[in-house]
Amino acid sequence: MTDDPTIVVGVKQVPDDDEVRIDPDTGHLDRASAPAVLNPPDRDALEAALGLRDAAGGTVVAVTMGPPTATDVLEEAVAMGCDDAALITDRAFAGSDTWPTSLTLAAAAESLGADVFVCGEETTDSSTGQVPPGIAAHLGWAQLTYVEGLEPEFDDDRLVARRDVEGGYEIVAADLPVVVAVAYGEFEPRPAGLHRKLYAETEFEPLELSADEIGLDDEEVGIDASPTEVGGMETVEPVERERETVDTAEELADALADAGVVG
Amino acid sequence: MSRAEKAGAVDTDAYSDVWVFVEVHDGDVMTVSWELLGEARGLAEDLGEDLVALVIGEDVDDVGREAVERGADRALVADDPVFEPYRADPYGEQFRALVEDRHPAIVLIGGTHTGRDFAGRVAVPAHAGLTADCTELGVDDDGLLEARRPAFGGNVLATIVCEDHRPQMATIRPGVFSAADPDPDRDGQIERVDPVVDERDTVSEVRERVVGDTADITEADRIVAVGAGCDGDLGPARELADALDAELAASRKAVDEGWVDGSRQVGQTGKTVRPELYVAVGISGAVQHVEGMNDSDAVVAVNDDPNAPIFEHADYGVVGDLFEVCPALVERLREDGLVDAADAEPEVKP
Numbered sequence: 001m002t003d004d005p006t007i008v009v010g011v012k013q014v015p016d017d018d019e020v021r022i023d024p025d026t027g028h029l030d031r032a033s034a035p036a037v038l039n040p041p042d043r044d045a046l047e048a049a050l051g052l053r054d055a056a057g058g059t060v061v062a063v064t065m066g067p068p069t070a071t072d073v074l075e076e077a078v079a080m081g082c083d084d085a086a087l088i089t090d091r092a093f094a095g096s097d098t099w100p101t102s103l104t105l106a107a108a109a110e111s112l113g114a115d116v117f118v119c120g121e122e123t124t125d126s127s128t129g130q131v132p133p134g135i136a137a138h139l140g141w142a143q144l145t146y147v148e149g150l151e152p153e154f155d156d157d158r159l160v161a162r163r164d165v166e167g168g169y170e171i172v173a174a175d176l177p178v179v180v181a182v183a184y185g186e187f188e189p190r191p192a193g194l195h196r197k198l199y200a201e202t203e204f205e206p207l208e209l210s211a212d213e214i215g216l217d218d219e220e221v222g223i224d225a226s227p228t229e230v231g232g233m234e235t236v237e238p239v240e241r242e243r244e245t246v247d248t249a250e251e252l253a254d255a256l257a258d259a260g261v262v263g
Numbered sequence: 264m265s266r267a268e269k270a271g272a273v274d275t276d277a278y279s280d281v282w283v284f285v286e287v288h289d290g291d292v293m294t295v296s297w298e299l300l301g302e303a304r305g306l307a308e309d310l311g312e313d314l315v316a317l318v319i320g321e322d323v324d325d326v327g328r329e330a331v332e333r334g335a336d337r338a339l340v341a342d343d344p345v346f347e348p349y350r351a352d353p354y355g356e357q358f359r360a361l362v363e364d365r366h367p368a369i370v371l372i373g374g375t376h377t378g379r380d381f382a383g384r385v386a387v388p389a390h391a392g393l394t395a396d397c398t399e400l401g402v403d404d405d406g407l408l409e410a411r412r413p414a415f416g417g418n419v420l421a422t423i424v425c426e427d428h429r430p431q432m433a434t435i436r437p438g439v440f441s442a443a444d445p446d447p448d449r450d451g452q453i454e455r456v457d458p459v460v461d462e463r464d465t466v467s468e469v470r471e472r473v474v475g476d477t478a479d480i481t482e483a484d485r486i487v488a489v490g491a492g493c494d495g496d497l498g499p500a501r502e503l504a505d506a507l508d509a510e511l512a513a514s515r516k517a518v519d520e521g522w523v524d525g526s527r528q529v530g531q532t533g534k535t536v537r538p539e540l541y542v543a544v545g546i547s548g549a550v551q552h553v554e555g556m557n558d559s560d561a562v563v564a565v566n567d568d569p570n571a572p573i574f575e576h577a578d579y580g581v582v583g584d585l586f587e588v589c590p591a592l593v594e595r596l597r598e599d600g601l602v603d604a605a606d607a608e609p610e611v612k613p
Contacts, residue, residue, distance in 0.1 A: 097392075098383075098386075098393065099271075099386070099387065099390060099392075099393075102383075102387060103387075122532070126395075127395065127396065127531065127532065128383075128393075128395035128396075129379050129383065129395065130379070130382070130383040130386070130393055130395060131383070132383065133351060133379075133380055133381075133382075133383030133384040133387075134383050134384070134386070134387050136351070136384060137355060137383070137384045137385070137386075137387035137388060138387055141466070142351075142352060142466040142467045143351050143352075143380070143384065143467075144467075145351075145376065145379070145380045145383075146376045146380070160470070163376075164376060164525055165376055165377065165472070165474065166293070166375055166376060166377070166474070166477075166525070166526045167474045167475060167476045167477045167478075167524060167526045168472070168473045168474035168475050168476065168524075169472075169473055170348070170469055170470075170471060170472040170473070171469070171470040171471040171472075172350075172467055172468065172469050172470065173467065173468045173470055174466060174467040174468075175466040175467065178466075184519065185518075185519030185520075225271065227271065227390060227391060227392030227393075227425050227427070227428035228392040228393070228394060228423050228424070228425050229423070229424060229425070229426070230421055230422070230423060231409065231422040231423060231424040232421070232422040233414070233419050233420070233421050233422070234419065234420050234422075235418065235419055235420075236413070236418060236419060236420050239557045239558070239576070241562060241575070241576055241577055241578050242577075242578035242579065243574065243575065243577065243578070243580070244578065244579050244580070245574065245579075245580045245581070245582065246579060246580070246581055247581070247582075248581070248583075248591070249581060249583075249587075249588045249589075249591035249592040249594075249595055250591065250595045251581075252563065252579055252581050252588075252592055252595075253592055253595035253596050253599060253601065254595075255579050256540075256561075256563070256579065256601070257599065257601055259561065259578075259579075261539070261540050261560075261561045262507070262540070262596060262601045262602060263599070263600070263601040
C-alpha cells in the first residue's frame with residue numbers, strides 16, 4: 001500500500017517550434033537562435049501528475065536534465081502546481097542520445113524515490129518517444145505509454161491506465177513503481193495560479209544534482225555511452241506540384257476529370 | 264538497476280542477421296510488419312545474411328509460416344498465453360533473452376504505438392542503438408545500417424548509424440514500404456523458442472482491449488483527410504469520401520480533438536500514405552502533415568485561407584468554405600458521372 005506517493009514528472013526545455021528558422025546557407029534549421037520553451041507534450045504530463053495528486057494525495061516533483069538555463073521549465077512546472085523540482089545537470093551528460101538520457105532519468109527517479117514517473121508522449125525537438133520506455137527498462141519497472149486517462153489504485157500498489165492503441169484502446173493495470181507516458185492532447189493543462197507563479201519566479205530554487213549525486217559514473221552517460229550518431233544530413237528536395245487554384249467546386253471537378261484523377 | 268558494461272560497446276563481428284519484429288494482436292498481423300519483411304529482404308541480401316521474422320504471441324504458428332512466405336528465411340516463434348495481449352514487460356524480457364542468445368545485427372520494428380512501446384523498452388538492456396520513425400533504410404560498404412529519418416520538420420533527412428553497439432535497431436513509419444505478396448512455395452525454417460517469462464513475474468495486466476476501427480489508410484487508393492477547419496463537423500468530408508470511395512484520414516489536430524481515431528492520422532507522428540488522390544479538407548498544411556502525404560499522386564486542397572501552406576503542396580486548390588465546396592464537388596462529380604450515383608443507404612464510416 002502506497003499512501004504518500006512520490007510522483008515525479010520529467011520535463012524538457014526545447015527550441016520553440018514556431019520560431020525555428022531555416023538557415024538559407026546550409027538549409028538546416030537554426031535552432032540556436034530560437035527561444036527555449038517547455039516541451040508542449042510535457043504540459044499534459046504535468047497535468048496528469050497533478051491530477052493523480054488531486055485524486056490520491058502525495059507529492060509531485062518535476063525533474064529535468066539539462067543546462068542550468070533549463071531551470072526556467074522547472075519554474076513553469078512549480079507555477080503549475082508541482083511541490084518541488086530538481087535540475088539534473090552535469091557536463092558529463094553532453095551528447096547523450098536516448099540510451100544515456102533514459103539512464104540518467106532512471107537514476108534521478110530512484111534518487112527522488114519515485115513511485116510514479118510521468119513523461120510527455122515525446123519531445124518536439126527529437127520526436128522519438130523512446131525515453132519513457134527506456135527509463136522503465138533501466139529500472140525494470142512497468143510502463144504505460146500513450147495514456148489517455150489514469151486511475152490510481154494505490155491501496156493495491158497499482159496504477160490503471162486507458163491506453164490509445166491502433167484502432168481502439170486498452171485498459172491496463174500496472175504494478176507500482178511505474179513509468180507513464182501520456183498521449184499528447186489528452187490532458188487539459190491547468191493554468192498557473194498567480195501566487196504560485198510569483199513564488200516560482202522569485203523564491204523557488206530547484207534542487208541541483210550532478211551525475212555523481214544520482215549515482216552515475218561519467219562514462220555511463222553522455223556521448224561515449226550513446227550508441228547512435230548522426231552520420232549525415234541531406235536537404236530534402238520539395239515535391240513539385242501543379243499548384244493550380246480554381247474558384248469553384250465545379251471547376252475543380254472539371255480539372256480532376258481533365259487530369260484523369262477521377263472518372 | 265541493471266546497467267550495461269562500460270559504454271556498452273560490443274564485438275560487432277559476433278552479430279549477424281536481420282530481424283523483423285512481427286506485430287500480432289489476437290492473430291491479426293499489423294501491415295507494417297509485412298512491409299518491413301519486404302524491405303528487409305533486400306537488406307539481408309545486400310549483407311549476405313539471413314532474414315529472420317520474430318513472432319511473439321499466442322497460437323502464432325500460422326503467422327510464422329506466413330512470414331516465411333513473405334520473405335523470411337527463418338521464423339523464431341515464441342508462443343505462449345503470457346504473450347497475448349501485448350505487454351511491454353513480458354515481450355521485453357523474451358526479446359532480451361533472444362538477443363543475448365542469438366546476436367542479431369539489425370532489428371526492425373514497425374512504428375506503431377505497440378512497436379514504439381516495445382522498441383524503447385528492448386533497446387535498453389541490449390545497449391542497442393535505436394533510431395525512431397525511419398522512412399529509408401540502407402547498408403553502407405561496411406555493412407552498417409543507415410537508418411534515415413526526416414528531421415527538423417521534414418526539411419532534412421538525417422542518417423543515423425550505430426558503429427559499436429549491437430543490435431542496430433530502428434522503428435519504421437507505417438506505409439513507407441510495400442508489403443511483399445506471400446509466396447506459398449517459399450521454403451523456410453520455423454523454430455519454436457522457449458518462453459522465458461512466467462505470468463507470475465509480470466508487472467502489468469491488460470484488463471480490457473477494445474479495437475473496432477481497423478481500417479488501414481496506408482492501403483487506400485483515395486483519401487479524404489480532415490483538419491482543424493472542419494471544426495468537429497465531419498459530415499461534408501465523409502460525404503465526399505463516400506462519393507469518391509475514399510478512406511477518411513486526419514491531421515494531428517483532428518485526432519487530438521478526438522474527431523477521428525489516431526489510426527487514421529497522417530504525418531510525422533502518424534502514417535505515411537501514397538494514394539492516387541489525396542484531398543485535404545480544412546488542413547492548413549504544417550510540414551509535419553505534408554511529410555506524411557507528399558508522395559500522393561494528386562493532391563487537392565480545400566481551405567478558406569488563401570495563405571494556407573497546403574496550397575503550396577497541392578496540385579489543385581479551392582479557396583473557399585469547405586462546408587460549401589465539399590457538397591458542391593460531390594454534386595458535380597455525380598452529375599458528370601465521374602463517380603457512382605448516391606447510394607440509397609450511405610455507407611457508415613467511423
